[in-house]
Amino acid sequence: MRLTVNSTLPELQAHLNTLYARLNGDLSEPLNAVAGLLENSTRKRFETKTAxxxxxxxxxSLWTLYAKTGKNGKTRGSILVDRGDLLRSITSHATESMAEVGTDRVYARYLQTGTAKMPAREIFGLSDQDRADIRDELHDWLQTIWSGK
Structure with missing residues (x-):
């Protein structure tokens, strides 16, 4: 199963196209860094409980809280975390032309988009902070490339 959340940074497109040509079409180094940033950001959403x-x-829901409450009266896990399988399954990958973050857990689709009986709790996507972090990462990488270091 593949859930795709597309997001672009149009203000960087022209610069990346030029750089892409200069590097013979291989942007794997900066995109690997971007993928890592996005994986960390996605994992952090489980802590902050924010889209x-x-x-x-x-x-x-009350039903879910009841289901997560053990005989000792303690609730296991939190929102989107029961035993941690989904969180542990978050991975990132980059090639010479793209960066992606995802999971192999089929049920992630329903968490991302919601269902008739469950609200969406978006895990994947670009936040404003992600955009700023990507810009900073690419800026630093470009400075290194152009300065010849």
């Missing part, structure tokens, strides 16, 4: 747009994830 890429900054909105807070919906609270768990």
């Amino acid at each position: 890429p747009d900054g909105s807070k994830w919906a609270q768990l």
